[in-house]
Amino acid sequence: MDLNGIGFSNIRLPNDSSSYIYTYNSYINTFPEEVFIHEYLHSLERILKERNYNIPALHDNNLYGYTEQRLVGLKDWYQDYMTCNIDAGNGKKIGLDEIVYTLTPPAESDFEYAIDVEFSKEPQNIIEEIKNFFKAV
Numbered sequence: 327m328d329l330n331g332i333g334f335s336n337i338r339l340p341n342d343s344s345s346y347i348y349t350y351n352s353y354i355n356t357f358p359e360e361v362f363i364h365e366y367l368h369s370l371e372r373i374l375k376e377r378n379y380n381i382p383a384l385h386d387n388n389l390y391g392y393t394e395q396r397l398v399g400l401k402d403w404y405q406d407y408m409t410c411n412i413d414a415g416n417g418k419k420i421g422l423d424e425i426v427y428t429l430t431p432p433a434e435s436d437f438e439y440a441i442d443v444e445f446s447k448e449p450q451n452i453i454e455e456i457k458n459f460f461k462a463v
């Protein structure tokens with residue numbers, strides 16, 4: 327997820343421990359941990375794209391012949407994406423450059439217009455959301 331163009335992956339989980347999302351159900355949540363892997367890979371994708379690496383987009387699995395599979399979802403795609411083992415069709419393998427695993431997480435100084443986001447105070451309605459937006463700018 328991209329938050330107003332400032333580059334966050336955000337996963338929201340309900341506080342209610344009886345929520346169905348915490349139950350493994352092979353008919354509904356085929357690969358529940360996939361959402362965490364997916365959003366984390368977006369972060370790595372962004373790190374390399376900002377450094378002008380030519381890598382496949384995380385959502386382009388279909389272009390390279392990877393489709394969602396029962397029980398494991400896009401596990402093969404994520405594995406090959408992370409290990410730079412996607413067949414580019416020209417005898418080359420593509421995916422995340424391994425340098426991404428040596429880069430440190432970004433610091434506040436890496437952003438030109440860094441602003442603090444108060445995650446504990448999430449807006450409850452559209453009016454608060456708009457107010458918060460203008461407060462932050």
Ligand SMILES: [Zn+2]
Pocket residue numbers: 327364368384385
């Ligand atoms: Zn995505």
